[in-house]
Structure formats: structure tokens, C-alpha cells
Amino acid sequence: MWKKKLNSLTPLSSNLRRSKAPIPPPYTTATEFTSKQILSSSPKFKTQENYSFSFNSSSSKRLFKTPRLHLGLPNLNSNLFCSVSSSPAAISHCWNCNAVASGTAPFLACQSCRSVQPLDPSIDYFQILGVEKKYDIKVETLEGKYKDWQKKLHPDLVHTKSKKERGYAAEQSARVSDAYRTLTDPLSRAMYLLKLEGVEVDEEERISDPELLVEIMEIREAVEEAADTQVLNHIQAQIQKQLEHWSESFADAFCSRKYEEAISSIQRMTYYKRANEEIVKKL
Incomplete structure (x- = not known):
């Protein structure tokens, strides 16, 4: 029935x-x-x-x-300003040319010599994808930033570089991919926000x-x-x-x-x- x-x-x-x-x-x-x-x-x-x-x-x-x-x-929309506070970014220098990082974008690749930089765990997923650190984000804006980073960081693009830089590229590219997967999924994004607050969820x-x-x-x-x-x-x-x-x-x-x-x-x-x-x- x-x-x-x-x-x-x-x-x-x-x-x-x-x-x-x-x-x-x-x-x-x-x-x-x-x-x-x-x-x-x-x-x-x-x-x-x-x-x-x-x-x-x-x-x-x-x-x-x-x-x-x-x-x-x-x-x-009432939570637009409900975000996690960010710590001031430390001054970074390129390992290859010693250029100082400029602007507010995370220092994943040097703007001067284009060398991929070593992984910096203090840079969170929201910073990587250029959105405010809060739950209510416009997911449709993430794909463009994700693709822009992969054009600079993907290991296939640095296959002629040193072994060290190829290793950096592999790590950075994987982290950008993880950031994109995490922030585009509401459940994963919620858990990540709590993690940034020091709250672990089982x-x-x-x-x-x-x-x-x-x-x-x-x-x-x-x-x-x-x-x-x-x-x-x-x-x-x-x-x-x-x-x-x-x-x-x-x-x-x-x-x-x-x-x-x-x-x-x-x-x-x-x-x-x-x-x-x-x-x-x-x-």
C-alpha cells in the first residue's frame, strides 16, 4: 500500500x-x-x-x-559579519630570489621570480581562496580562485624546475585542492570553522x-x-x-x-x- x-x-x-x-x-x-x-x-x-x-x-x-x-x-544573511578573526600575516621572503611578499594575497608563489613557495600551515583555506573566514560564503566564487592557483602551482607546470620546487608545487597544489573541497561542502566547511576555533568534532x-x-x-x-x-x-x-x-x-x-x-x-x-x-x- x-x-x-x-x-x-x-x-x-x-x-x-x-x-x-x-x-x-x-x-x-x-x-x-x-x-x-x-x-x-x-x-x-x-x-x-x-x-x-x-x-x-x-x-x-x-x-x-x-x-x-x-x-x-x-x-x-544575518550572519554576514559572523567570522573568525585572523592573525596578522608574517612577512615572507622568497626562498629563491629573497623578494618580500607584497599585497594581502597568501604567499604561495613569488610574484618576482614565480617560484612556488614552501607550504605555510598558518595560511588557512579561507585565505587561500580569498574569502572571508565565515560560514556563509558565496561558493560559486571559489572555483575561479581555485583554478587561478592551479595555473601557478600545479606540478605539471614546474616539471623542469628543481626537485625541491617540484616538491613545493605538489604540496601547495594538494592543499589548494583540499581547501576547495572543504569550503564548497557545507558540512566540511562547518567542521573546519570549528577546527580554526580549536574545537574538534568527531x-x-x-x-x-x-x-x-x-x-x-x-x-x-x-x-x-x-x-x-x-x-x-x-x-x-x-x-x-x-x-x-x-x-x-x-x-x-x-x-x-x-x-x-x-x-x-x-x-x-x-x-x-x-x-x-x-x-x-x-x-
Whole structure:
């Protein structure tokens, strides 16, 4: 029954609420299972304390409801000035010609002799790609800066140079690529911002919210039972809404320096992102 409803593209939460589909192994019934079983069924989820709770199709809560932890849904434009402070850049000299770095751009390549410079860990990803150190950035502006750097730093462009400089080019090019991948992904960007603040986030840390765990399980069941691409796209759109919600929640918490709430938002984004990856594999 729920498959037909899902194919008609009625709200996904309603369809799953009426679902009669059996719970996949290791669950023995469709009405009771444990958080330990949910977590242990996926290699990405760590096992936590074994406590039971009930779930059935007639009393299940709406799948994509507003999360219990309400941090507000601010317009990201309100966070335009919520950024991490930068330390003054040290004066740098070219290892090859001893020229002094000029301007505010990071000193990755010498403007005088064009020699690629050794890696400087104090230069962060935001500086490399020329954007303000904050969560709300214009991602579409990053590609141009990334390509500009690769035209100067790519190892293929310095194949006739010394072994030392070829090594510098390989390191710099790899770091620019990592900066681009990190800042273009909302989840990675959020984690990197906290890292710059000295806050480490464990992506694999378990979450003890039963509602979230049940919701992720239902999403995975829906993906497995999806009849066609249209249904998968519908589920993916619902997941994207959740990702956007928790992305905004992170921005609000980060600007308020509420790092525990920021970490909680990141952990939830991680769960939804993994669920979305399962859909991508089937599309």
C-alpha cells in the first residue's frame, strides 16, 4: 500500500507512517527494536547503550518534522559579519630570489621570480581562496580562485624546475585542492570553522536521540524500497530540506559561540548526508 502512495508523491512522512514493510534484519518484529540494533546495522554508526523503545505504523511521528532541538531558522544573511578573526600575516621572503611578499594575497608563489613557495600551515583555506573566514560564503566564487592557483602551482607546470620546487608545487597544489573541497561542502566547511576555533568534532560520535535514529532508519528503508528515480528524487528533496535546516542551525549557533549546539548540528548534518549518499548510489 505505502509503495503506491509513495509513487504518487504524497508527502513522504505520510507514506512511511502507513508503511507495513517489515523491519530488516536483525530486527525480529515491526513494533519494537533497540537503538543498539539500529546503530550496529550500519558500519558508520557506533553502538551505544541498549535501551528499548516502541515504533509502529499507526503511532509513528511525522518523519520530516521540525527537529526537537529548535535553534531558530535565521536568514543566513544575518550572519554576514559572523567570522573568525585572523592573525596578522608574517612577512615572507622568497626562498629563491629573497623578494618580500607584497599585497594581502597568501604567499604561495613569488610574484618576482614565480617560484612556488614552501607550504605555510598558518595560511588557512579561507585565505587561500580569498574569502572571508565565515560560514556563509558565496561558493560559486571559489572555483575561479581555485583554478587561478592551479595555473601557478600545479606540478605539471614546474616539471623542469628543481626537485625541491617540484616538491613545493605538489604540496601547495594538494592543499589548494583540499581547501576547495572543504569550503564548497557545507558540512566540511562547518567542521573546519570549528577546527580554526580549536574545537574538534568527531564525525563518528554516537547520537543518543532515538527519534533521529528511527528517522534515519525509515529513510534507508524508503530508499531500499523505492520503485523508480522519481521516488528517489522525492526522498532526496526531503533530506535536502533537513540538511538546509541544520546548516542554518549551525550558522546561528556558531555566530553565538554556542559550540555544543554547533557540534550537535554538525552531527545531524552528517547523518543526513550519509542518507543522501545512499540515494546517489541508486540514482
